Amino acid sequence: MLDGTRIIEVEGLGPGPFAGMMLADHGADVIVVHRKDAKLAPGYPTKSLLDRNKRSIALDLKDPDDVATFLKLVGTADALIEGFRPGVMERLDIGPAECHAINPRLVFGRMTGWGQEGHLARSAGHDMNYASLSGALWYASPPGAEPFATPTVLGDIAGGGLYLVIGILMGIMKARATGEGTVVDAAIVDGSANSLNLLMALAGAGMLSEERGQSLLDGPPWSRSYRCSDGGFMSVQCIEPQFYRQFLDLIGLVDHPDMAEQMNRRKWPQQSALVEQRFLTRTRDHWEKIFAGTDACVAPVLSPHQAARHGINADRGMWVEAFGLLQAMPAPRFSNSGPQVPTDPPDRGQHSAEILSELKSVAGNRG
Numbered sequence: 530m531l532d533g534t535r536i537i538e539v540e541g542l543g544p545g546p547f548a549g550m551m552l553a554d555h556g557a558d559v560i561v562v563h564r565k566d567a568k569l570a571p572g573y574p575t576k577s578l579l580d581r582n583k584r585s586i587a588l589d590l591k592d593p594d595d596v597a598t599f600l601k602l603v604g605t606a607d608a609l610i611e612g613f614r615p616g617v618m619e620r621l622d623i624g625p626a627e628c629h630a631i632n633p634r635l636v637f638g639r640m641t642g643w644g645q646e647g648h649l650a651r652s653a654g655h656d657m658n659y660a661s662l663s664g665a666l667w668y669a670s671p672p673g674a675e676p677f678a679t680p681t682v683l684g685d686i687a688g689g690g691l692y693l694v695i696g697i698l699m700g701i702m703k704a705r706a707t708g709e710g711t712v713v714d715a716a717i718v719d720g721s722a723n724s725l726n727l728l729m730a731l732a733g734a735g736m737l738s739e740e741r742g743q744s745l746l747d748g749p750p751w752s753r754s755y756r757c758s759d760g761g762f763m764s765v766q767c768i769e770p771q772f773y774r775q776f777l778d779l780i781g782l783v784d785h786p787d788m789a790e791q792m793n794r795r796k797w798p799q800q801s802a803l804v805e806q807r808f809l810t811r812t813r814d815h816w817e818k819i820f821a822g823t824d825a826c827v828a829p830v831l832s833p834h835q836a837a838r839h840g841i842n843a844d845r846g847m848w849v850e851a852f853g854l855l856q857a858m859p860a861p862r863f864s865n866s867g868p869q870v871p872t873d874p875p876d877r878g879q880h881s882a883e884i885l886s887e888l889k890s891v892a893g894n895r896g
Contacts, residue, residue: 530863531557534701537602538583538610539590540564543656543681544689544717545612545640546579551694553582554859554871560884562599563877565589578854580874586885587878590621601888603628607704608636608697615645625712635710636700640693642684644716656684656717663688663722671753672742688721743794750800751776751791754830761813762830763820765804776825780807 534557538549546561553559561580565587569575586602588595600623603609609628611618618624625637642659643649649662660666660683661676669678678684696713704710731737731745742748746766751773754764767776773791777783787799808816813829820827831839837848837855849858852873859869 530555530866534558534608535560535606536608536610536697537562537599537606539612539618540567541610541612541640543612544685544693545610546577547686547690548638548640548693548697549583549610550579550581551690551859552697559583560602560880561585561875562590562602563587565592565595565878567877575877576852576874578856578874581851581856581871583875584880584884585875585878586881590623596621596623598885598888599623600627600631601891602884603635604631605888605891606632606635607701608638610638610640610693610697612640615641615650629710633710634704634708636697636704636713637710638693638697638700638713638715640689640715640717642689642717644719645714656681658684659688659717660684660721663718663725665721665725668728668741668744668747672740672748684717684721687724688719689715689717692720692723742797749791749797750804753801755805755808757808757813757816758810759812759814763808763813763816763827764830765827767826772824772826775823776820776827779819779823779825779827780804782807 531552534552536549536552536557536559538546538559538561540546540561540563549559549561559582561583563585566589586598588599590596590599603623619626628635628637639645641650642654643652657666657678657680660669660678663684665683665688666676666678669676669683693713693715696715700711700713728737728746736745738744738747745768746752751765751767754762756762765776767773770791774783777785777788782788782803785803787796787803790796816827817829833848834855836842837850842848847858848855849870850856851871856871859871
């Protein structure tokens with residue numbers, strides 16, 4: 530889908546490389562600028578799954594000759610991805626001003642936790658910190674439990690990498706229409722806050738409470754996970770009345786008087802206790818068979834490796850073993866192009882000679 534689009538990615542961690550991976554998965558020519566002669570920590574992998582489908586050139590961005598090469602690359606690109614703290618690219622003389630002087634159409638994508646401005650802009654942080662201050666972590670766990678979300682998903686990916694991809698694609702669309710590039714300020718604290726808007730929309734109908742455990746999706750017995758007799762878990766989210774009734778029927782509580790008032794918040798603790806007791810009588814596999822193919826909106830909670838073996842993976846092919854690592858296939862899918870099995874991540878600098886030769890060819894054609 531993105532054939533003919535070139536992205537220059539400055540080596541970084543987390544959401545920036547994820548954004549580059551997603552663009553590369555869909556056909557963009559993503560060139561990672563790896564650090565030349567980088568000294569990796571003991572045990573740190575020399576290859577990253579996030580570099581799949583990309584090419585690699587090794588440069589020292591403190592060396593004037595390599596900076597010149599970098600700027601030549603920028604001149605051939607549609608977009609750039611960098612994830613340094615604010616000011617680092619400027620100190621290296623490869624910030625937006627220098628890059629736009631070379632390529633006015635460039636989309637300069639910046640991935641940070643706190644954004645380019647503000648009193649926390651130059652402070653360190655991680656996924657959970659950004660999601661905490663944005664408000665996104667508040668509803669992450671049951672009431673009474675410390676808020677904790679799936680690592681990296683809520684902040685780094687949902688609030689960071691995906692918003693950077695969206696910003697880059699919108700910037701490229703504008704550049705192709707107007708010839709004008711832009712700078713994308715993708716801050717995880719912004720994106721994770723923005724991703725709350727679907728949840729915040731429930732407030733207009735009185736279904737969102739600032740008190741944890743009192744909202745439509747936060748605390749009800751029909752919107753949580755339950756432990757089974759074998760230590761496995763089942764997720765339940767039968768919000769609509771007809772789905773709720775089917776759930777009660779299949780779990781054997783449809784005639785229990787305490788389960789009748791689905792929206793009575795005062796009864797939620799008692800109802801939860803009843804459902805907890807019922808799930809504890811059988812294994813996760815037993816309950817999965819009971820609920821499979823129904824509209825009760827119940828599913829087993831699986832690890833990634835368990836998910837890869839599940840029947841839905843056979844139907845959808847979501848998970849694949851490639852270059853020795855279990856990984857999810859590219860998403861989303863398109864009707865006129867099927868997902869390709871990811872290619873092996875490159876060695877650091879693997880394509881340096883190839884890319885330098887291409888740059889000489891471009892310069893020769895211009896001459």
